[in-house]
Amino acid sequence: MIPTIAVTIGDPAGVGPEIALKAARALAPRLQKGELRLRLIGAEAAIIDIGQRLSLPCPRVARSDDALGIWPIEGAAIEMGRNGPEGGRQAYEAVAEGVRRTMSGQASAIVTAPLNKESLHKAGYRFAGHTELLAHLTGARDSAMMLAHGTFRVSHVTTHIALEDVPKRVTGARIRRVLDLTIEALGRLGVANPRVAVAALNPHAGEGGIFGDHDIRVTAPIIEDYRARGIDVSGPVPGDTVFVKLRGGAYDAVVAMYHDQGHIPVKLLGFQVDPDTGEWLGLSGVNITLGLPIVRTSVDHGTAFDIAGRGIARESSLIEAIDYALMLAKGQGG
Numbered sequence: 001m002i003p004t005i006a007v008t009i010g011d012p013a014g015v016g017p018e019i020a021l022k023a024a025r026a027l028a029p030r031l032q033k034g035e036l037r038l039r040l041i042g043a044e045a046a047i048i049d050i051g052q053r054l055s056l057p058c059p060r061v062a063r064s065d066d067a068l069g070i071w072p073i074e075g076a077a078i079e080m081g082r083n084g085p086e087g088g089r090q091a092y093e094a095v096a097e098g099v100r101r102t103m104s105g106q107a108s109a110i111v112t113a114p115l116n117k118e119s120l121h122k123a124g125y126r127f128a129g130h131t132e133l134l135a136h137l138t139g140a141r142d143s144a145m146m147l148a149h150g151t152f153r154v155s156h157v158t159t160h161i162a163l164e165d166v167p168k169r170v171t172g173a174r175i176r177r178v179l180d181l182t183i184e185a186l187g188r189l190g191v192a193n194p195r196v197a198v199a200a201l202n203p204h205a206g207e208g209g210i211f212g213d214h215d216i217r218v219t220a221p222i223i224e225d226y227r228a229r230g231i232d233v234s235g236p237v238p239g240d241t242v243f244v245k246l247r248g249g250a251y252d253a254v255v256a257m258y259h260d261q262g263h264i265p266v267k268l269l270g271f272q273v274d275p276d277t278g279e280w281l282g283l284s285g286v287n288i289t290l291g292l293p294i295v296r297t298s299v300d301h302g303t304a305f306d307i308a309g310r311g312i313a314r315e316s317s318l319i320e321a322i323d324y325a326l327m328l329a330k331g332q333g334g
Contacts, residue, residue, distance in 0.1 A: 002034055003329055005322055006071065006107035008094040009042035013078055013087040014303025015313035016113030017042065017050040022315035023322065024068055025057060031067040036326060038068045039107060041094045043075030050080075054311045073097055080309035083116045088123030091115035095130070099137045102294045109295035109325035113318060114303045128160040131289050134296055143291035144178045146185060146253070147266040147300055148324060149284055152246060153253040154262040155182040166258045167214060170201055175222055175255070179233065181290035182253050188331025189324075197242050197251040198223055198235035199261060205236045270300060270317070286321045288328070295328045297321040 007023070010016030020040050030036060039062055040047060047070060051058035062069020075090040098110040112130055120127060127133040135143045146155040157178050158169045179196065186194035198219060202212040209216060215236040226233040234251065235242070243265040246254050256262030270285035285300030299317040307313055 002037055003108040003326055004037040004039060004106065005325055006039045006041055006098040006101050006110045007318070007322070008091070008098045008110065008112045009040060009047060010094070010113030011083070011087040011091045011116045011119055011303050012042060012046035012050075012075070013080055013082055013084065013119070014114060014116060014305055014308050016115075016303065017047055018054060018056070018309070018311070018313045019299070019315040019318045020113055021047070021051055021054075021056040021058065022313070023318045024059065026315060026319060027322070028068075034067070036322075037066070038322075039071045039101070040069070041071045041098050041101075042073060043077070043090055044070055044072040045077045046075060046090070049077035050309065053309060071097060071101060081305045083119040083122070083303075083305065085119065085122040085124075087116065088119030088121070088125065091120060092123060092125050092133070095133060096137055099134065099294065102296075103138065108329040109297065111318070111321045111325050112296065112298040114299055114301060116303045116305070130287070130296075130298060131159065134289055134292055138292050138294060140292045142174075142177045143289055144181050146182065146288040146290055147262060148286045148288060149266050149270040149300075151252070152266060152269060153182075153186070154243075154246075154266055155185075155253060155255050155290065156259065156262045157255060157257050159259045161259075163258065163260075167201065170214065170218070170257055172218055172222055175219060177291075178255050179222075179226065182255055183231065185288065185290050185328070186252050188328050190327070190331065191252050193232060194252045195232045195234070195250070196253050196255060197237045197246065198233060198255045199239045199242045199257055200236035201257045203240075204238050267300065284316055284320055286317065286324045288324060295325055297325045297328070 009020045059068045073093045101107045102110045183194050200215045205215040206212045219236045223233050223235050287298040287300050289296045
């Protein structure tokens with residue numbers, strides 16, 4: 001059975017429509033070979049508008065046997081590069097349609113182009129981002145975010161909360177939940193006997209309690225329990241060394257305690273910049289939502305309103321997200 005990947009175009013005022021069409025163009029040989037099918041979800045007018053503006057080939061509304069097609073939502077083309085309620089509404093409706101199609105079995109996975117949180121809120125949808133929105137639409141509880149850059153994988157115990165609130169959210173139950181989701185995801189990605197490190201919350205893992213005892217009191221006993229059950233979990237490993245060890249191949253994934261602890265190393269590796277001009281050369285990295293009843297991956301960058309419609313957005317992160325979705329769907333039996 002040919003896997004079908006539903007790709008939402010995100011906020012149509014951003015780079016989402018552009019990178020979706022560029023990814024479809026780049027994947028054309030694989031589409032023709034029957035390796036996958038792509039369904040772009042968004043307002044047909046917005047997709048056609050950017051296609052014509054940038055001379056990119058545009059698909060038609062999908063028929064069941066098309067390798068590439070559009071699953072349309074209601075909406076018109078809007079002004080590029082500006083946030084606003086209509087862009088937020090279309091972004092929400094595209095995700096909702098993608099979830100509906102995926103949960104009904106019409107798609108094997110959903111891959112999302114970026115939305116803008118301010119536009120989403122202006123449209124009346126009070127979600128902190130895709131992760132929270134998808135949990136709401138699927139009825140999932142205790143989902144988690146994993147970022148991946150190739151085999152550099154980082155899950156997060158907390159994400160979009162104030163730093164001052166992190167310690168009280170890093171509970172034993174939450175750490176266990178994220179560890180379980182991370183180990184399960186690695187198995188679906190084909191990693192046998194996963195090796196997972198847990199990053200320390202405090203500098204130097206608390207330095208014997210000098211800088212706080214959370215790592216000693218909460219995290220260490222959990223890791224001891226996993227190891228007693230024969231599961232290869234290490235830590236708590238200080239945050240300033242754990243990602244170096246991950247990059248060196250000591251682990252298959254790291255569980256980070258909070259948003260920036262996990263995001264900074266992944267984005268540092270995945271965002272390529274010309275050292276002479278400062279120009280962005282490309283973006284690599286995938287955002288994976290763990291704990292949903294469906295497979296969902298996303299690009300690891302934002303709407304980039306400042307370059308929307310200029311034809312210079314790179315599709316590499318979206319293609320990587322599609323490939324991760326295919327691996328996860330296959331590991332799930334989809």
